[in-house]
Amino acid sequence: QVQLVESGGGLVQAGGSLRLSCAFSGSIFSIRAMGWYRQAPGKPRELVASITNGGSTNYAESVKGRFTISRDIPKKTVYLEMNSLKPEDTAVYYCNAPKWGSGGDYWGQGTQVSVSS
Numbered sequence: 001q002v003q004l005v006e007s008g009g010g011l012v013q014a015g016g017s018l019r020l021s022c023a024f025s026g027s028i029f030s031i032r033a034m035g036w037y038r039q040a041p042g043k044p045r046e047l048v049a050s051i052t053n054g055g056s057t058n059y060a061e062s063v064k065g066r067f068t069i070s071r072d073i074p075k076k077t078v079y080l081e082m083n084s085l086k087p088e089d090t091a092v093y094y095c096n097a098p099k100w101g102s103g104g105d106y107w108g109q110g111t112q113v114s115v116s117s
């Protein structure tokens with residue numbers, strides 16, 4: 001069964017850094033990108049950052065200049081380097097991999113990121 005396995009969440013003080021990792025167990029050719037979404041309590045899930053198979057990146061305005069998405073293709077792993085964290089970054093972060101065509105998306109189980117003020 002194809003899985004996205006996340007790691008790296010935790011509790012950090014404002015201004016600190018964390019790095020999230022997400023390993024994909026399926027064929028890299030079955031997906032067109034990988035990325036990260038987050039969901040804070042009482043809010044809808046939102047895109048944080050994504051990277052296509054071609055290497056193009058996309059970031060939410062709220063994280064530009066602070067977060068960096070990268071990938072290791074042989075390891076089928078995507079990373080999210082988060083710097084200058086703010087309390088409003090507190091959320092459950094989900095790894096995402098959209099399939100080609102209309103097949104939907106793969107989702108990870110989520111990892112909690114908490115930023116204290």
